[in-house]
Amino acid sequence: MKHTRIHECLPLFYFMLQKAATALSVLAGVSVLTFLLSVFSPGDPAYLALKADGNIEPTPVEIREMRAELGLDRPLYLQYARWAGRVIQGDLGTSFVTGEAVGREIARRLPCTLTLASTALLIAALVGLGLGLLGASAPNRLRDRLSQLTGVALISVPDYWMAILLIGIFSETLGWLPTSGASSPASYILPALVLAAGTCGNLFRLCRTLLLTEKGKAYIFTARSKGISETRILLRHAFFNILIPLVTGLGMGFGHMLSGAVIVESIFSIPGLGQFALNGVGNRDYPVIQAYVLYTAALFILVNLLLDLLYPLVNPQLEGDRG
Amino acid sequence: MIKIKTDYFAIHFFLLAVIGIAALCCPGCGQDGGSAPDSRREITLAGYRDLAPGANFFYPASLVCRTWESLVGLEDATFAPRPELAESWEMSPDGKAWTFRLRQGVVFHDGTPFDADAVVANFRRYEKAPGKTRFYRFRMERYYPGYTGIRKQGTHAVTIFFDEPAPGLPHYMAGWGSPMFSPACFDPAGGAFVKPPSGTGPFVMGDHEPDRYVVLRRFDQYWGEKALSPVIRIRVIPDVHTRFSALKSGEIQGVIDLGGMTPALAKELAGDPEFKVSLEKNSILHFIALNGERFPFNTPDMRRALSMAIDRETVSEAFFRGYFPPAAGILSHASPFFKPGSAPHRPEAAKALAKGILKGRRAAVELVLPSKLFNYPYREIAQYLQSVMADLGLDVTIRQVESGGFSDLILAGDYHLYIRRQGLPHADPAGIFEDYMRLEGRRGMGRATQNRRFHYNYRNPKAVALLDKVPATLEPAKRRVLFNRLQDLASATLPVIPLAHEASLVVHAAGLTGYGAKIYGATLTTAVKRTQGK
Numbered sequence: 001m002k003h004t005r006i007h008e009c010l011p012l013f014y015f016m017l018q019k020a021a022t023a024l025s026v027l028a029g030v031s032v033l034t035f036l037l038s039v040f041s042p043g044d045p046a047y048l049a050l051k052a053d054g055n056i057e058p059t060p061v062e063i064r065e066m067r068a069e070l071g072l073d074r075p076l077y078l079q080y081a082r083w084a085g086r087v088i089q090g091d092l093g094t095s096f097v098t099g100e101a102v103g104r105e106i107a108r109r110l111p112c113t114l115t116l117a118s119t120a121l122l123i124a125a126l127v128g129l130g131l132g133l134l135g136a137s138a139p140n141r142l143r144d145r146l147s148q149l150t151g152v153a154l155i156s157v158p159d160y161w162m163a164i165l166l167i168g169i170f171s172e173t174l175g176w177l178p179t180s181g182a183s184s185p186a187s188y189i190l191p192a193l194v195l196a197a198g199t200c201g202n203l204f205r206l207c208r209t210l211l212l213t214e215k216g217k218a219y220i221f222t223a224r225s226k227g228i229s230e231t232r233i234l235l236r237h238a239f240f241n242i243l244i245p246l247v248t249g250l251g252m253g254f255g256h257m258l259s260g261a262v263i264v265e266s267i268f269s270i271p272g273l274g275q276f277a278l279n280g281v282g283n284r285d286y287p288v289i290q291a292y293v294l295y296t297a298a299l300f301i302l303v304n305l306l307l308d309l310l311y312p313l314v315n316p317q318l319e320g321d322r323g
Numbered sequence: 324m325i326k327i328k329t330d331y332f333a334i335h336f337f338l339l340a341v342i343g344i345a346a347l348c349c350p351g352c353g354q355d356g357g358s359a360p361d362s363r364r365e366i367t368l369a370g371y372r373d374l375a376p377g378a379n380f381f382y383p384a385s386l387v388c389r390t391w392e393s394l395v396g397l398e399d400a401t402f403a404p405r406p407e408l409a410e411s412w413e414m415s416p417d418g419k420a421w422t423f424r425l426r427q428g429v430v431f432h433d434g435t436p437f438d439a440d441a442v443v444a445n446f447r448r449y450e451k452a453p454g455k456t457r458f459y460r461f462r463m464e465r466y467y468p469g470y471t472g473i474r475k476q477g478t479h480a481v482t483i484f485f486d487e488p489a490p491g492l493p494h495y496m497a498g499w500g501s502p503m504f505s506p507a508c509f510d511p512a513g514g515a516f517v518k519p520p521s522g523t524g525p526f527v528m529g530d531h532e533p534d535r536y537v538v539l540r541r542f543d544q545y546w547g548e549k550a551l552s553p554v555i556r557i558r559v560i561p562d563v564h565t566r567f568s569a570l571k572s573g574e575i576q577g578v579i580d581l582g583g584m585t586p587a588l589a590k591e592l593a594g595d596p597e598f599k600v601s602l603e604k605n606s607i608l609h610f611i612a613l614n615g616e617r618f619p620f621n622t623p624d625m626r627r628a629l630s631m632a633i634d635r636e637t638v639s640e641a642f643f644r645g646y647f648p649p650a651a652g653i654l655s656h657a658s659p660f661f662k663p664g665s666a667p668h669r670p671e672a673a674k675a676l677a678k679g680i681l682k683g684r685r686a687a688v689e690l691v692l693p694s695k696l697f698n699y700p701y702r703e704i705a706q707y708l709q710s711v712m713a714d715l716g717l718d719v720t721i722r723q724v725e726s727g728g729f730s731d732l733i734l735a736g737d738y739h740l741y742i743r744r745q746g747l748p749h750a751d752p753a754g755i756f757e758d759y760m761r762l763e764g765r766r767g768m769g770r771a772t773q774n775r776r777f778h779y780n781y782r783n784p785k786a787v788a789l790l791d792k793v794p795a796t797l798e799p800a801k802r803r804v805l806f807n808r809l810q811d812l813a814s815a816t817l818p819v820i821p822l823a824h825e826a827s828l829v830v831h832a833a834g835l836t837g838y839g840a841k842i843y844g845a846t847l848t849t850a851v852k853r854t855q856g857k
Binding site: 171266 | 573727771773
């Protein structure tokens with residue numbers, strides 16, 4: 001019995017091992033590339049760090065001292081090696097600008113970004129898939145056209161404009177929701193709506209197209225001939241069979257939400273990772289940029305891994321493909 | 324069929340579980356505008372940045388927060404030095420020693436008495452200048468050029484020594500130049516804070532969530548006039564439009580810090596009886612910087628032509644909504660040495676002057692802008708300049724450059740002109756004149772001035788001669804005469820082309836009384852929130 005269990009687990013073990021090896025090589029490659037892009041892009045981190053307080057111009061002496069303090073006067077390979085050595089020991093370095101440990105900053109900000117992205121994902125899944133089902137249930141009729149219109153609007157309205165509009169309606173005029181901050185669950189509603197909009201529109205289009213394709217297949221005709229209702233066919237048969245691309249879409253959408261909430265976080269004053277990364281890039285804060293890119297890469301790898309693990313649950317026929 | 328049903332629900336359960344777990348993983352997402360024990364009296368303000376980054380920094384909080392004070396303070400309406408923790412001061416006849424008599428009966432927030440020992444300990448901390456970069460880095464050479472030491476004179480006096488005359492010292496020390504913290508809260512060896520920093524200000528720093536909010540609580544043992552409000556919460560709302568909405572919705576009662584509200588948004592609220600706009604000059608000057616190493620701005624006449632072609636009243640009214648007045652000189656209107664002047668708008672004379680230089684031809688020039696403009700209407704001003712300069716025979720291309728790389732471009736001299744701003748590093752104006760009117764800097768400025776590093780290439784022997792006299796001129800009246808002459812010279816020969824003086828623009832709900840703009844920050848101690856209304 002024991003032997004059987006180990007035997008059953010071995011493919012999964014090899015699968016995970018293979019994924020881990022790929023992930024490590026991807027992370028190493030990404031970190032080298034990011035480091036090179038950072039150091040060869042114009043802008044002096046020492047000058048920008050000194051200028052971060054605003055309107056006073058740093059002197060050349062101050063800049064020189066700061067370069068030495070930040071280790072920017074060392075050869076590039078030493079700078080990278082020093083950073084990589086620390087990362088291996090679990091230290092993501094210290095921000096050039098804030099002087100804080102980057103790992104601590106990420107840990108402080110991650111919960112906010114995670115909450116925002118999760119709420120947005122929930123909204124995107126409910127609204128996007130709901131609109132897709134609605135549209136596909138009656139192609140080219142009024143409700144389909146209305147859902148198409150909504151879907152296109154969600155994709156095409158710029159985040160910034162939508163945020164200002166929602167704040168104007170729900171905070172300024174109605175006073176129902178706070179304009180900004182991360183103080184309560186209510187604070188996350190407006191930013192999550194804005195963040196979800198694009199993914200919502202994409203999910204709607206994906207869901208509708210896939211359902212319409214699915215509805216043309218033979219098993220649907222068979223189901224209809226058995227007298228099964230259209231709603232049941234759509235929800236129990238067609239929808240179930242398009243779950244794999246939908247789950248992929250949701251997974252990728254979640255990854256983008258976690259890594260790309262920059263504008264939304266800025267408008268709604270959510271101290272998440274987006275703002276942190278944006279400031280890091282603007283200030284040429286190499287440790288912050290490096291850590292953020294590593295985080296994003298790791299996140300996408302993790303999401304992909306989760307999706308790989310989820311696919312066999314959705315479609316047991318894929319179980320054999322894993323090994 | 325049963326199998327399908329099970330998996331279907333399993334998948335949904337899995338997805339909901341992921342979302343649920345993620346939602347539960349937010350212990351860090353605490354309050355930022357949330358309730359307080361006495362929220363009816365608590366004032367909530369908002370600014371674009373965290374005004375109290377904490378004990379990692381040389382200054383744990385901005386001067387604006389009033390949690391710490393200096394030996395020499397800043398007048399509320401001017402940048403002039405005034406007694407704060409030092410009641411009076413005097414310079415030795417040779418200008419190389421200054422004695423400060425300290426205020427008695429002052430205690431730090433942690434109960435430590437403020438005396439000469441505390442001042443000496445703080446100067447030892449300055450010498451090490453610990454702290455990170457983001458928040459106003461302290462540099463001994465900037466505030467105390469030529470400093471050789473400090474000695475206590477009894478329990479409530481100290482003398483600071485220099486190796487050359489330091490006639491402008493109180494101006495250097497005012498505000499950011501002489502902060503005092505309890506010696507019990509920093510390490511005497513390295514100067515870094517080892518306990519929560521304690522100052523002597525009317526407010527004690529309370530709860531602080533980085534990049535979210537800081538709470539200021541009234542210090543009841545304050546030596547001066549105590550704050551009227553027991554608690555003030557300052558939130559971080561980076562986007563100005565969100566601050567505007569938060570003010571309109573009543574979430575905050577006022578804005579604080581530089582750029583709290585743009586002139587355009589302030590104008591919109593000025594017409595609403597529920598809000599009030601308060602204005603006070605601040606130390607920032609907006610101007611056009613010219614590349615003096617490239618044609619056509621390597622000729623003084625073309626600088627003059629451009630200056631005469633600009634209608635500064637239009638710039639002030641159209642782009643700064645009349646809140647930032649026109650500027651004619653190199654020195655900020657907040658400086659105690661500021662001399663008012665005028666920059667005439669003479670478009671026909673400007674055209675004639677430009678025609679003589681261009682000899683009837685047209686020249687292409689490039690105006691560069693950084694992508695991050697801090698809510699200043701530089702893009703719009705650039706377009707205005709484009710139209711004005713077209714009349715002079717200059718075809719302007721506006722190039723916007725990513726902010727991180729902008730400084731490299733300026734340092735390389737790869738531009739013809741750009742719009743920028745400059746604040747006063749301290750109340751003594753000598754540094755500003757040195758930086759813009761001389762090529763090689765004096766001590767404390769580094770070797771190269773902005774004039775050289777940024778390729779402004781302003782050369783004027785008269786300016787150099789006047790600047791050479793400044794360090795040896797000890798009498799305040801004579802220094803003022805020198806500074807006036809330098810300002811006149813700058814207005815006539817234009818090391819840069821001034822556009823507008825900035826003002827501290829504070830917008831607040833009408834229900835918040837006693838709150839208004841100061842030259843640096845706002846009147847926090849007199850602010851009171853009325854319970855009725857917004």
